[in-house]
Amino acid sequence: MNLSNAAFDLAAERADQERDAGIADAAVALKQPGSAICIECDVPISRERRLAAPFACRCIDCQTLHEAEKYHR
Structure with a gap:
């Protein structure tokens, strides 16, 4: 794996984490x-x-x- 692929993978993983956190926050808000x-x-x-x-x-x-x-x- 070269450096550019590693950076892309890291960015994609971070985007997934942010999306999942947003979904979790929305689920909590819907229950309030x-x-x-x-x-x-x-x-x-x-x-x-x-x-x-x-x-x-x-x-x-x-x-x-x-x-x-x-x-x-």
């Missing part, structure tokens, strides 16, 4: 109880959102902003 009030803006979370995502702790607007900031850094 949600909230009736958004933790960001203190506005009630809609009934529809709480039914669709009982684990939600942000209203849809704040969750959209949160995800945009998290994934578009």
